[in-house]
Amino acid sequence: MMRVSPALKGTVMRTAAGTPSPTRREYRARQALWLSLGLGLVLAAGAHRGGAAGIPPRPLAYVLVTGGVALATALVGARWLLLRGGDRPPPARRSLLRVSVGVPSMLAFGAALGAVLTPELRSGQPVPALMHWMCLGLFFGLGAALLWIMFYRIPRLEPAAPRLMGASLGAVIGAWVSFAVSVQCPLCDPAHVVLAHMGPTLALIVAGVVLGERRLGLRFERRS
Amino acid sequence: MDAYAEGNTEAFAVVYDELADRLYAYVLGMVRVASVAEEILQQAFLRMHQARGSFAPKAPVEPWAFAIARRLTIDWLRSEKSRWDQVASPEDMLYSGPDPELATMELELTDAFRRELEVVPLQLREAFWLVRVEGFSLADAAGVLGTTAVAVKMRAHRAGVLLRTRLSRFRVTGELTKERSG
Numbered sequence: 151m152m153r154v155s156p157a158l159k160g161t162v163m164r165t166a167a168g169t170p171s172p173t174r175r176e177y178r179a180r181q182a183l184w185l186s187l188g189l190g191l192v193l194a195a196g197a198h199r200g201g202a203a204g205i206p207p208r209p210l211a212y213v214l215v216t217g218g219v220a221l222a223t224a225l226v227g228a229r230w231l232l233l234r235g236g237d238r239p240p241p242a243r244r245s246l247l248r249v250s251v252g253v254p255s256m257l258a259f260g261a262a263l264g265a266v267l268t269p270e271l272r273s274g275q276p277v278p279a280l281m282h283w284m285c286l287g288l289f290f291g292l293g294a295a296l297l298w299i300m301f302y303r304i305p306r307l308e309p310a311a312p313r314l315m316g317a318s319l320g321a322v323i324g325a326w327v328s329f330a331v332s333v334q335c336p337l338c339d340p341a342h343v344v345l346a347h348m349g350p351t352l353a354l355i356v357a358g359v360v361l362g363e364r365r366l367g368l369r370f371e372r373r374s
Numbered sequence: 375m376d377a378y379a380e381g382n383t384e385a386f387a388v389v390y391d392e393l394a395d396r397l398y399a400y401v402l403g404m405v406r407v408a409s410v411a412e413e414i415l416q417q418a419f420l421r422m423h424q425a426r427g428s429f430a431p432k433a434p435v436e437p438w439a440f441a442i443a444r445r446l447t448i449d450w451l452r453s454e455k456s457r458w459d460q461v462a463s464p465e466d467m468l469y470s471g472p473d474p475e476l477a478t479m480e481l482e483l484t485d486a487f488r489r490e491l492e493v494v495p496l497q498l499r500e501a502f503w504l505v506r507v508e509g510f511s512l513a514d515a516a517g518v519l520g521t522t523a524v525a526v527k528m529r530a531h532r533a534g535v536l537l538r539t540r541l542s543r544f545r546v547t548g549e550l551t552k553e554r555s556g
Contacts, residue, residue, distance in 0.1 A: 154398040158412050159390055165416075166386060166423040173381040179429025307425035309441035310520040368421060368442060370414065370449040 184303045188296050195292050196330035202206045205250075208338055212268045216343060219260025220329035226254050227322035246314035249353060253321035257328050257348040265340040277342050281335075285346035289331050293354045295325040308366035316362015317355050324351025375435040379426045389435065390419060397443045400503055403488075404496060414450060418443040437514040440504065444518055451496075460532050490540045494533050501526045502533035 300319050308315040333346045402411040478487035504515040512523035
């Protein structure tokens with residue numbers, strides 16, 4: 151058995167002692183704080199026009215289907231990332247792939263189901279471009295805030311598959327944002343829903359891949 | 375690791391004692407330079423220290439630690455690609471430990487094995503090392519390597535076949551098997 155130099159232990163212990171790191175309790179407190187803030191942002195964004203109840207032209211069934219599927223997907227994805235993804239580090243690559251692909255698929259399913267269940271909404275009337283931009287702006291603004299929280303305020307180490315973990319986080323964030331946007335938007339046009347309420351989730355997944363590599367992955371730090 | 379994550383600072387030394395030699399052997403098998411292996415090991419332990427708060431309760435520490443060491447090693451290999459052909463001297467390859475005689479005996483037993491293992495392609499070699507030498511389950515090894523259990527099984531098997539073929543010339547297969555099981 152090859153043995154490492156005994157001097158290295160002293161070096162590692164001294165450096166660790168001089169570098170404070172959060173204990174599990176401190177980490178969880180920080181996690182709870184930032185996740186609460188993230189959830190507060192989602193709820194505030196969803197309610198800022200009065201929420202589903204404050205928009206009379208839309209049938210409640212439509213809001214429940216599109217927003218409900220997004221919320222259920224977000225809850226399942228978040229629960230998986232917090233529990234399933236953490237109980238056996240590093241998480242299996244296949245499981246991360248399921249989240250990354252499953253979340254946008256479920257959102258698309260919700261949009262399609264909403265359109266099928268309420269055919270009267272497909273009036274063919276043109277949607278003002280401003281409405282698209284307002285929803286997209288809300289989507290990306292809220293998405294950026296949640297990405298910042300998840301990648302910069304609640305750091306985690308993902309040595310095996312940082313990009314896939316980033317993609318999974320991006321997908322789940324996309325589901326939360328999609329829920330908020332779906333609840334507050336007065337439009338029911340299927341094209342608008344797909345383009346401005348669900349589709350940008352793909353952009354958040356790509357952002358998650360990039361941030362995952364940079365923030366969750368590991369780099370060898372050269373001393374000389 | 376659980377105790378350390380909860381704030382018991384002395385537990386880090388226990389984690390280090392448990393893992394250091396095993397991680398060192400694994401990393402050295404990939405980078406082939408003792409000084410670099412120690413540098414990577416140091417950084418791996420410091421990353422574990424920094425991330426202790428996010429370590430899942432009651433989770434096995436080995437797959438996590440090996441995955442961290444592997445990722446740092448791969449990053450070093452990528453940055454050193456131009457120097458990949460660098461061959462370490464025997465002195466640099468082995469730190470002989472507190473008992474030089476024992477180390478020499480170990481060297482004699484495993485020298486052929488290590489030499490032949492270095493010839494095996496990196497992907498196959500690391501799967502073989504984790505499963506056959508470290509005794510990881512296929513699922514744990516798959517987690518470390520970021521692939522599926524089936525892929526790990528195939529890689530370890532192919533590495534084993536390659537090694538058996540090469541070592542059969544030296545007629546030391548039995549000794550190595552005995553050493554591993556011991």
